[in-house]
Amino acid sequence: MAEAPLNVGLLLHIPYRAMESRVFQALAAAGFDDFTPAQARVFQRIGPEGSRLTDLAEQAQITKQSAGFLVDQLERAGYVERVPDPTDARARLVRVAERGAKAIPLAAAVVAEVEAEWARHLGERRMSQLRGILTQLREITDPWQ
Amino acid sequence: MAEAPLNVGLLLHIPYRAMESRVFQALAAAGFDDFTPAQARVFQRIGPEGSRLTDLAEQAQITKQSAGFLVDQLERAGYVERVPDPTDARARLVRVAERGAKAIPLAAAVVAEVEAEWARHLGERRMSQLRGILTQLREITDPWQ
DNA sequence: CTACTTTAATCAGAGGCTCTGACTATCTGT
């Protein structure tokens, strides 16, 4: 794809993967060792009041069948629960359950820690530029606004 | 993981995924429709003189069994070939084959096109800042130098 | 030169992730 000056796509992927590994290592060390990246990509999108399976699938850019498969596992492991959607009898809301709620602050802490490391390396100024540029870039690269 | 101000990890992932989709769409449209992201992650790392399976596996951060599986498929599809390593009879070099060589300039063109779109949106100045910051960030997030 | 250790690659088996296609139940709009 590129050689000498790594393409920006790859450059974006490298720190992303580093962040992801750190979060998963920390979660596993804290006993959340049944928890896969694929499950996390769905779990992450669950809104405060719960989300419908179809919405989770769209946002994670997978089919609803795949999302259903992953939610099944998250449910079995106690991270989420499914409740009827009061506004639509066809639908069910996927909500964060007790065990999932415990994992969230832990993950958030690791994210904050890694971001702090990056800020130390880049300097606060460049770190905040990075955030600003990525937010602007999101305008044309995020299909889900 | 985060809510209001998206965490930087996620912000990095959004444009990466956009870039990847664009490249795969273009390859598929040009007849390279048997070519998966997993295969690409290995293919991408093949050096100009060919690379050993073990090195490809390390750089792609997968096991050598997985790398072997993917190289098998790339070989069957004509993207790569395996030749004996003249310096070590245990090893074989995975090299880009004819069909693979044809796909490379196409992928490079799409990468350039997407980068140009991003530069238009961000402005040349911020695009070049992005590249610089990511390159610096790579120093502490890339296990392979 | 021989024995031990390491390295490159493969084989075998298992499980996880994602997809397409088909189906049921419910809602929406006319």
Add this chain to the structure above:
DNA sequence: ACAGATAGTCAGAGCCTCTGATTAAAGTAG
């Protein structure tokens, strides 16, 4: 009331990745 759209599931297939064991060749020490 009916046709079409939407939420979710079931069934089946294929792809990706892993752990553990194995073969062959290299490197190393005595």
